[in-house]
Amino acid sequence: xxxxxxxxxxxxxxxxxxxxxxxxxxxxxxxxxxxxxxxxxxxxxxxxxxxxxxxxxxxxxxxxxxxxxxxxxxxxxxxxxxxxxxxxxxxxxxxxxxxxxxxxxxxxxxxxxxxxxxxxxx
Amino acid sequence: xxxxxxxxxxxxxxxxxxxxxxxxxxxxxxxxxxxxxxxxxxxxxxxxxxxxxxxxxxxxxxxxxxxxxxxxxxxxxxxxxxxxxxxxxxxxxxxxxxxxxxxxxxxxxxxxxxxxxxxxxxxxxxxxxxxxxxxxxxxxxxxxxxxxxxxxxxxxxxxxxxxxxxxxxxxxxxxxxxxxxxxxxxxxxxxxxxxxxxxxxxxxxxxxxxxxxxxxxxxxxxxxxxxxxxxxxxxxxxxxxxxxxxxxxxxxxxxxxxxxxxxxxxxxxxxxxxxxxxxxxxxxxxxxxxxxxxxxxxxxxxxxxxxxxxxxxxxxxxxxxxxxxxxxxxxxxxxxxxxxxxxxxxxxxxxxxxxxxxxxxxxxxxxxxxxxxxxxxxxxxxxxxxxxxxxxxxxxxxxxxxxx
Numbered sequence: 001x002x003x004x005x006x007x008x009x010x011x012x013x014x015x016x017x018x019x020x021x022x023x024x025x026x027x028x029x030x031x032x033x034x035x036x037x038x039x040x041x042x043x044x045x046x047x048x049x050x051x052x053x054x055x056x057x058x059x060x061x062x063x064x065x066x067x068x069x070x071x072x073x074x075x076x077x078x079x080x081x082x083x084x085x086x087x088x089x090x091x092x093x094x095x096x097x098x099x100x101x102x103x104x105x106x107x108x109x110x111x112x113x114x115x116x117x118x119x120x121x122x
Numbered sequence: 123x124x125x126x127x128x129x130x131x132x133x134x135x136x137x138x139x140x141x142x143x144x145x146x147x148x149x150x151x152x153x154x155x156x157x158x159x160x161x162x163x164x165x166x167x168x169x170x171x172x173x174x175x176x177x178x179x180x181x182x183x184x185x186x187x188x189x190x191x192x193x194x195x196x197x198x199x200x201x202x203x204x205x206x207x208x209x210x211x212x213x214x215x216x217x218x219x220x221x222x223x224x225x226x227x228x229x230x231x232x233x234x235x236x237x238x239x240x241x242x243x244x245x246x247x248x249x250x251x252x253x254x255x256x257x258x259x260x261x262x263x264x265x266x267x268x269x270x271x272x273x274x275x276x277x278x279x280x281x282x283x284x285x286x287x288x289x290x291x292x293x294x295x296x297x298x299x300x301x302x303x304x305x306x307x308x309x310x311x312x313x314x315x316x317x318x319x320x321x322x323x324x325x326x327x328x329x330x331x332x333x334x335x336x337x338x339x340x341x342x343x344x345x346x347x348x349x350x351x352x353x354x355x356x357x358x359x360x361x362x363x364x365x366x367x368x369x370x371x372x373x374x375x376x377x378x379x380x381x382x383x384x385x386x387x388x389x390x391x392x393x394x395x396x397x398x399x400x401x402x403x404x405x406x407x408x409x410x411x412x413x414x415x416x417x418x419x420x421x422x423x424x425x426x427x428x429x430x431x432x433x434x435x436x437x438x439x440x441x442x443x444x445x446x447x448x449x450x451x452x453x454x455x456x457x458x459x460x461x462x463x464x465x466x467x468x469x470x471x472x473x474x475x476x477x478x479x480x481x482x483x484x485x486x487x488x489x490x491x492x493x494x495x496x497x498x499x500x501x502x503x504x505x506x507x508x509x510x511x512x513x514x515x516x517x518x519x520x521x522x523x524x525x526x
Binding site for chain 1: 186187191194195198199200422423425426431432433434436437439443
C-alpha cells in the first residue's frame, strides 16, 4: 500500500540521523529537480548554515551568497544528502545511509572535539 | 520501588531547586514593599509554571521531542529561530544575575568583592557541567538546595497573620505606589515562569528516556513538587513582609535579604540564608547554561547530551562553556546584581508569549501528543497568565523608570 509523504510537514526541519543513529543535523532545505515533460522530483536534502540562511528572506540569501563567495576559488556548497540515501522517515527523525563519523556536516564537531575539547580533558 | 524513588527524587528536585536569586529577591522585595499583598503573584506564577512543566514533560514522554525540537519541526526554521534567540538572550541575563547572587553570598562570608568571585564561580559551574552528568546537575544541587526550607522554618517562627497571608493570595489593587506594585508583580511572575525551566525539563525527560509510563510521575513532580517550591517562595515574601515592613525597610540590596532571618534564627539564620543565596543560584547557573546549550543544539541539530563525554557532543559542550564564561562579564564589569535580576525577570515576563504560545499550539496538536492533548482549563490558564504577564511588563517597565 502506498503512503503519502508531505515534504514540508514530514521531512523539512526534521532531525537527520546517520546509519549509526548519530545526529547529523536537520533537513535545512529540500531541493527538487524540474525536468522537462516529467513531474518534479526531490533530489537531495541540504544541511548547513548556508541552507538555513537561504530560508531567511532576501537578507539571509545575500548573507549566504557573501559567505559562499568569500575568499574562495569555488563557492562552498551546502552539505547535501541524495534523496536515494534516505532509508527511513520516523516520527522524530529522518535516517540516511551516511557515515556520521566522516560526514562533512560533522567537520566542525570533529575539529572542536580534537583541537579544543580533548585539550580541556573532555 | 524504583518509581517511588523516582517520584521522591523528583519532588526533592522540584522543591530544593525552586528558589534562586530571582524568586528570592523578587519575593523579598514584594514582601518588604507591600507586606503579603503580592502573594497572588507568587501563586499565579507557580500555578503557571507547574502547568508548563507538566506539559513539557508530557510532550517529551509522548512525542519524544523536546520543546525546541518540536517547535523547529512543526513551525520551521524561520519561525523557530525567533523564540530560540529571544529565550537565549533572556536566559543569558538571568544566568548573569544568578551568578551575581552566588558571588554576593560569597562576599557576605569572605568580604571579598563580588567582581572577584564571578570567574571562580563560573569555573566551578563549568567543571560541574564538564565532568558531571544530568542527574548530578539536576538532583545534586537540588538536594543541597533543601537548605532553602529555612524560609519555611523562619516564617513559622515569625507567627505572621496567616489570614492576611491567605488574603494576599487574592489579587487586589495597590493602596500606594501602583507602578512599583505592578513592576514587582511582573518581576515575581517572570522569576517563576522562566522559559529555561520548562526547556530544561523537557530536555531532561528526553535525557532520562521518558515514555508514556512516566506521565503519572511527571504529573506529581511537576505539579506537587512545583507547588511546594512555590510555597517556599511565598514564605520568602511572608518573612520579608513580617520582618522588614514593621521596620520600614525596603529591599534595595541583596544584603538585606541575607539578614532576613537573623531576627528569629540568630547566626544560623544568617548562615542558612546565605547558603540558600549561594546554592539555589549556583544550580540555576548550571541549569541555564545547560538549557541554553540544549536550545542551540536542538535548533541546529547538533549531538547533545549531558550524559555523554564532552568530546562526543563537542559543539554542545563548547556552547555551554562559552556561555558560562561570558556570563561573568556583567558582574565583572560592575553591574548591580539586584538591578540585573529585576530587569532580567521583567524582560522574561515580557518575552513569555514568544516562547509559550508556540508551545501551547504543540500541546494541542494530536500529531505530537496524540490523545494526551491539553484540556481547556490548562490552555486557558496558561494563556491568560502569560498574556497578563506580558501586558503588565510592557506597561510597568516605562512606568517604573519614569517613577525612578
